[in-house]
Amino acid sequence: MNAQELQRGIxxxxxxxADRAKASxxxxxxxxxxxxxxxxxxxxxxxxxxxxxxxxxxxxGTLDIALYRDDLSERGAAPxxxxxxxxxxxxxxxxxxxxxxxxxxxxxxxxxxxLVDFGRPRAVWLAVLVDRGGRELPIAADFVGVxxxxxxEDVVEVRLTEGGAAQDDVVVKRRGT
Amino acid sequence: xxxxxxxxxxxxxxxxxxxxxxxxxAVSMKEVLQRPIKKVPSLxxxxxxxxxxxxxxxxxxxxxxxxxxxxxxxxxxxxxxxxVTKGETLVDTARNLEAMRPDVLxxxxxxxxxxxxxAEHVGCSVVSAGDGAHEHPSQGLLDCFTLREKLxxxxxxxxxxxxxxxxxxxxxxxxxxxxxxxxxxxxCGPPTMIPAGIEALGATVRTQLREAVEGADAVVxxxxxxxxxGDPLIPGTREYSKLWGLNAKKAAEWLRPECVILxxxxxxxxxxxxxxxxxxxxxxxxxxxxxxxxxxxxxxYLLAGGNPADAGEAKA
Numbered sequence: 132m133n134a135q136e137l138q139r140g141i142x143x144x145x146x147x148x149a150d151r152a153k154a155s156x157x158x159x160x161x162x163x164x165x166x167x168x169x170x171x172x173x174x175x176x177x178x179x180x181x182x183x184x185x186x187x188x189x190x191x192g193t194l195d196i197a198l199y200r201d202d203l204s205e206r207g208a209a210p211x212x213x214x215x216x217x218x219x220x221x222x223x224x225x226x227x228x229x230x231x232x233x234x235x236x237x238x239x240x241x242x243x244x245x246l247v248d249f250g251r252p253r254a255v256w257l258a259v260l261v262d263r264g265g266r267e268l269p270i271a272a273d274f275v276g277v278x279x280x281x282x283x284e285d286v287v288e289v290r291l292t293e294g295g296a297a298q299d300d301v302v303v304k305r306r307g308t
Numbered sequence: 309x310x311x312x313x314x315x316x317x318x319x320x321x322x323x324x325x326x327x328x329x330x331x332x333x334a335v336s337m338k339e340v341l342q343r344p345i346k347k348v349p350s351l352x353x354x355x356x357x358x359x360x361x362x363x364x365x366x367x368x369x370x371x372x373x374x375x376x377x378x379x380x381x382x383x384x385x386x387x388x389x390x391x392v393t394k395g396e397t398l399v400d401t402a403r404n405l406e407a408m409r410p411d412v413l414x415x416x417x418x419x420x421x422x423x424x425x426x427a428e429h430v431g432c433s434v435v436s437a438g439d440g441a442h443e444h445p446s447q448g449l450l451d452c453f454t455l456r457e458k459l460x461x462x463x464x465x466x467x468x469x470x471x472x473x474x475x476x477x478x479x480x481x482x483x484x485x486x487x488x489x490x491x492x493x494x495x496c497g498p499p500t501m502i503p504a505g506i507e508a509l510g511a512t513v514r515t516q517l518r519e520a521v522e523g524a525d526a527v528v529x530x531x532x533x534x535x536x537x538g539d540p541l542i543p544g545t546r547e548y549s550k551l552w553g554l555n556a557k558k559a560a561e562w563l564r565p566e567c568v569i570l571x572x573x574x575x576x577x578x579x580x581x582x583x584x585x586x587x588x589x590x591x592x593x594x595x596x597x598x599x600x601x602x603x604x605x606x607x608x609y610l611l612a613g614g615n616p617a618d619a620g621e622a623k624a
Contacts, residue, residue, distance in 0.1 A: 198378075213336065
């Protein structure tokens with residue numbers, strides 16, 4: 132996926148989110164929450180597109196799910212924890228949870244647990260740029276940029292310039308290479 | 309683990325990077341404390357035993373809250389002083405508690421070295437919550453966290469630590485951590501309360517309060533313990549207060565307006581700090597208490613969770 136395709140994918144995601152938000156009558160209650168680290172820059176771009184489509188900029192937050200992981204005792208190693216930053220009331224909001232890649236579903240499970248600790252949203256929608264399959268939990272995205280069929284030993288990387296990449300792209304690499 | 313350490317017993321053996329690792333993590337932990345629901349599941353299924361052989365409300369409560377916010381089970385075990393006068397008993401006690409399979413033992417003891425002794429005999433992680441006049445590492449870390457929060461950095465800052473340096477485990481941990489983070493530390497107190505050769509640890513020594521606090525970015529006032537008043541180290545609390553206590557007049561005349569005042573608590577009001585100073589705008593004493601929970605959360609998380617350096621990318 133090159134830079135143009137990636138940008139088109141984000142735009143399409145935003146259009147689908149905006150259409151559904153308008154249809155639900157809750158567009159003004161929309162808020163975007165990016166899951167660190169991959170979902171944060173994506174959430175910012177999605178928010179900019181939504182601001183254009185809806186005429187108002189939805190509030191933006193970030194979640195770091197490290198403290199909600201279910202594999203701390205199995206891994207024997209504490210993950211690095213970044214900031215969670217949600218400065219708007221969650222209660223009654225229509226939250227669009229954003230991540231770059233959806234795989235096992237465990238990150239989304241942790242994100243949902245963390246999100247509801249901030250309040251009771253009206254609804255949570257999940258938007259991902261890449262759905263690579265391989266789910267270990269019954270979780271599905273509401274909005275998907277692209278679906279990829281890749282082997283379990285493959286890693287899907289969404290590289291954005293905001294994260295230090297030379298150019299936007301999505302690459303599939305063999306784990307460990 | 310924190311860096312290469314399984315235990316948190318002495319900041320003397322922590323590197324600058326290991327100290328910063330705890331302080332950086334504590335920033336995220338403090339954010340958890342601001343949430344509507346102050347609880348995260350990260351240490352669910354883990355247990356923390358608070359083993360206090362010395363009276364303490366603040367530190368024990370702080371460790372207990374830290375464990376509970378992280379969803380660990382916390383057990384408070386308070387020993388009577390008479391049952392633990394011998395090392396053998398201490399080790400036996402620790403071994404008995406270890407049989408209950410805790411993940412972390414938090415120990416306060418009146419004897420310096422007690423947490424180390426226990427660590428040598430148990431398989432779980434040990435955290436010192438203050439041992440004798442040796443160290444109080446979590447207090448040293450929370451003081452540094454509070455100073456980073458208020459001053460931005462400790463690098464190049466001047467910090468005065470005032471009081472009974474000889475008997476203070478807080479002063480020792482502060483000194484180790486603050487100098488490693490690049491601060492210049494001035495130690496001040498009655499000459500009888502300054503240990504010989506302390507300069508070797510990187511501090512300068514002043515016996516006049518004014519010399520110590522003038523131009524400082526922060527002042528740490530230590531508690532003078534009433535139980536030591538009968539000790540010939542100082543003539544009495546009145547004279548101590550006059551010479552080494554901080555009141556509003558001295559603070560106004562000697563301190564920089566932006567200088568912050570710390571105290572590990574509990575305060576002897578009117579002895580080391582007058583009430584106007586303890587409750588005044590330069591005091592960050594209550595910030596220290598809240599930051600203590602965040603720092604202890606970071607310590608427990610790192611010890612019960614492992615080493616971030618080894619952590620790989622998780623499947624999403």
